Amino acid sequence: MQPFQTVSGVAVAYLADDVNTDEITPVHRSLEPDFAELLFARRKRLADGSLDPSFPLNRAQFAKAEVLVAGRNFGCGSSRESAVWAMLAVGIKVIVARSFADIYRDNCLKNGLLPVVLVADDQDQLERDVIDADGASQAVVDLVTQTITSPTGTNFSFEMDAAERTALLEGLDDIGVSLREEGSIRAFELGLAIDSPWLIALPVATDID
Amino acid sequence: MPETLIDKIWSTHRVGRRIDGKDLIYIDRHLLHELHAPEAFRKMTAAGRKVRRPELTFGVLDHTVSSAVGRDDQSNPDGVDFIRAMRAGTSRFGIRLFDLDDPFQGISHVVGPEIGLILPGMTYACPDSHASTVGGLGALAFACGTSELEHVLSTQTIAVTKPRSLRVLLGGRLSRLVGGKDVALRVLAEIGVAGAQGHIIEFAGPAIDDLEIEGRLTLCNLSIEMGARSGLIAADEKTFSWLEGRPYAPSGRDLELALEAWKSMRSDADARFDREVTIDCDGLEPYVTWGTDPSQALPVTGTVPDPDTLAPERRDRTERALEYMDLAVGTPLVGLPIQRVFIGSCTNARLSDLKVAAEVIAGRRIAAGVIGLVVPGSSLVKRQAEALGLDVVFTDAGFVWGESGCSMCAAGNGDHGEPGERCISTTNRNFENRQGAGVRTHLASPATAAAAAVAGEIVDVRDFLDRG
Numbered sequence: 311m312q313p314f315q316t317v318s319g320v321a322v323a324y325l326a327d328d329v330n331t332d333e334i335t336p337v338h339r340s341l342e343p344d345f346a347e348l349l350f351a352r353r354k355r356l357a358d359g360s361l362d363p364s365f366p367l368n369r370a371q372f373a374k375a376e377v378l379v380a381g382r383n384f385g386c387g388s389s390r391e392s393a394v395w396a397m398l399a400v401g402i403k404v405i406v407a408r409s410f411a412d413i414y415r416d417n418c419l420k421n422g423l424l425p426v427v428l429v430a431d432d433q434d435q436l437e438r439d440v441i442d443a444d445g446a447s448q449a450v451v452d453l454v455t456q457t458i459t460s461p462t463g464t465n466f467s468f469e470m471d472a473a474e475r476t477a478l479l480e481g482l483d484d485i486g487v488s489l490r491e492e493g494s495i496r497a498f499e500l501g502l503a504i505d506s507p508w509l510i511a512l513p514v515a516t517d518i519d
Numbered sequence: 520m521p522e523t524l525i526d527k528i529w530s531t532h533r534v535g536r537r538i539d540g541k542d543l544i545y546i547d548r549h550l551l552h553e554l555h556a557p558e559a560f561r562k563m564t565a566a567g568r569k570v571r572r573p574e575l576t577f578g579v580l581d582h583t584v585s586s587a588v589g590r591d592d593q594s595n596p597d598g599v600d601f602i603r604a605m606r607a608g609t610s611r612f613g614i615r616l617f618d619l620d621d622p623f624q625g626i627s628h629v630v631g632p633e634i635g636l637i638l639p640g641m642t643y644a645c646p647d648s649h650a651s652t653v654g655g656l657g658a659l660a661f662a663c664g665t666s667e668l669e670h671v672l673s674t675q676t677i678a679v680t681k682p683r684s685l686r687v688l689l690g691g692r693l694s695r696l697v698g699g700k701d702v703a704l705r706v707l708a709e710i711g712v713a714g715a716q717g718h719i720i721e722f723a724g725p726a727i728d729d730l731e732i733e734g735r736l737t738l739c740n741l742s743i744e745m746g747a748r749s750g751l752i753a754a755d756e757k758t759f760s761w762l763e764g765r766p767y768a769p770s771g772r773d774l775e776l777a778l779e780a781w782k783s784m785r786s787d788a789d790a791r792f793d794r795e796v797t798i799d800c801d802g803l804e805p806y807v808t809w810g811t812d813p814s815q816a817l818p819v820t821g822t823v824p825d826p827d828t829l830a831p832e833r834r835d836r837t838e839r840a841l842e843y844m845d846l847a848v849g850t851p852l853v854g855l856p857i858q859r860v861f862i863g864s865c866t867n868a869r870l871s872d873l874k875v876a877a878e879v880i881a882g883r884r885i886a887a888g889v890i891g892l893v894v895p896g897s898s899l900v901k902r903q904a905e906a907l908g909l910d911v912v913f914t915d916a917g918f919v920w921g922e923s924g925c926s927m928c929a930a931g932n933g934d935h936g937e938p939g940e941r942c943i944s945t946t947n948r949n950f951e952n953r954q955g956a957g958v959r960t961h962l963a964s965p966a967t968a969a970a971a972a973v974a975g976e977i978v979d980v981r982d983f984l985d986r987g
Binding site for chain 2: 326327328330332333336337339340341352382383386387388389390391394409411412413416417420421471473476477484485487488489490491492494495498499502506507508509510512513515516517518
């Protein structure tokens with residue numbers, strides 16, 4: 311995973327609540343889909359297939375947005391990781407939401423996309439600032455200092471679990487971190503084989519009687 | 520100290536603590552499907568990683584497989600690459616795949632329980648948000664993304680901070696034709712789609728004791744729609760007898776040992792939960808959704824709500840939902856004309872679901888102009904249903920009887936509705952465009968969906984049957 315570096319970029323607001331992963335990325339039909347195209351594939355288009363000019367991410371000033379400001383329960387629904395990969399594919403590196411669906415937040419962390427939740431009053435202010443700036447100036451998101459500077463210059467600080475912060479800043483290999491405990495995993499499996507053999511030694515089965 | 524069921528599963532599966540403070544939880548069973556596993560296989564191959572316990576890992580083909588009778592790899596042109604990549608990947612890593620012609624083919628969440636792969640007190644991982652279905656057997660499921668799937672394949676563990684616990688106590692008795700789906704929609708209407716965020720739910724109470732195992736699987740299936748990490752129900756005598764004789768379930772001396780362990784896998788009487796919600800299920804009506812998220816649900820005798828009477832944060836979503844669903848405030852749900860019916864999915868396509876739908880359908884025909892599709896949740900369910908003659912009941916009524924898979928639930932296999940159609944569906948998500956561009960989905964139980972198919976409109980299945 312790439313280490314997370316301070317982001318200075320345009321912020322875009324899409325403030326609906328309960329934006330689900332079907333909306334973020336519909337089920338893909340190819341093993342190697344165009345994730346940028348897949349992002350909000352239906353939401354960003356009108357019935358005739360043309361881009362909806364009123365959809366925030368379609369507006370020219372947000373074409374290179376790196377920060378997405380979102381509503382409550384962002385990323386609910388399916389566990390599909392394409393809903394994170396598609397954000398990264400268009401250059402979104404930070405999502406500041408009122409809250410995240412649990413699996414979506416996990417998927418962000420595993421891909422170096424920073425999920426931020428501010429206290430409600432700060433989120434209100436950030437939303438106003440981002441709408442006022444309308445892409446004309448940049449926001450800064452610094453994970454080292456755990457601060458956000460809005461595009462109009464308001465400063466906010468945010469909470470982040472220390473281990474998650476370290477993993478993002480160092481770009482840690484999550485599997486590698488777990489494999490440091492391989493001795494414990496092996497010992498656990500030996501214990502299972504003795505105490506609960508049915509859990510670990512499966513019968514051979516090919517059909518039902 | 521008294522413990523919850525969640526505490527007990529956690530402590531019996533905790534391998535250790537990682538350097539970053541996360542618990543490393545051992546995963547007893549891992550099921551993969553063809554939509555997400557191929558990408559993980561590709562990355563593991565590139566990184567030179569091995570699957571730690573291939574014999575505890577199984578693969579299914581469900582999301583992209585055609586439901587057409589006589590199907591093969593190419594019946595759904597969009598699925599062929601996924602199916603073949605799944606076959607190649609499972610073969611490379613030594614994982615058993617339940618292929619298209621395997622007796623155990625089907626939807627992961629249906630197959631796992633029915634062949635006895637998932638047992639009480641177990642941990643389970645699956646790269647699909649409906650993994651928690653297996654909570655109906657008292658197992659703790661982790662639904663995961665592709666990176667997490669790679670982690671489980673490589674380490675047979677998941678690194679996670681223990682979620683909070685929420686007990687949903689369901690009192691009262693369920694009446695006839697009201698089941699797990701109706702209970703789930705009732706809970707959703709109460710707590711909302713983010714109501715259980717950060718929590719694992721334990722469902723308990725008299726209404727749960729009354730539910731048969733397959734109804735419990737349905738209820739737990741919808742935990743993710745409540746925003747929960749997972750959901751489960753303590754195993755009881757019903758669970759033990761349901762599991763008896765299933766191909767991968769223990770037998771003989773192993774079963775004696777297992778039973779002893781399983782019986783202790785329930786929350787202690789004075790165990791404390793981080794949160795509790797109590798809902799009385801006495802007199803619970805069949806539930807149907809009217810909106811575009813599963814919490815936008817009402818008793819079938821209800822009327823479409825007025826956004827102005829709702830809390831401000833729900834108002835916008837409600838207005839948008841009514842527009843998409845083409846519904847006016849105050850419209851009764853009963854009488855809404857429908858054009859399509861889907862009976863299937865990991866939520867409601869087990870044998871008992873098909874039985875109840877067939878009882879409603881028997882001797883009747885689908886209303887003119889309505890298209891009906893029944894897709895069993897697994898090839899075993901299909902075979903068992905056919906042995907009972909249910910396929911004939913459905914086809915005589917005018918339904919298409921399909922081959923097992925996810926089918927129209929997420930419309931990933933070529934089955935979908937048409938723009939503007941109103942579809943009553945036994946699935947789990949009524950999101951915009953999910954069952955096809957512009958399709959308006961109403962979630963309901965198999966009994967309610969079957970009655971609507973015959974009536975050509977949403978009806979109260981209890982009245983429908985009483986009318987004869």
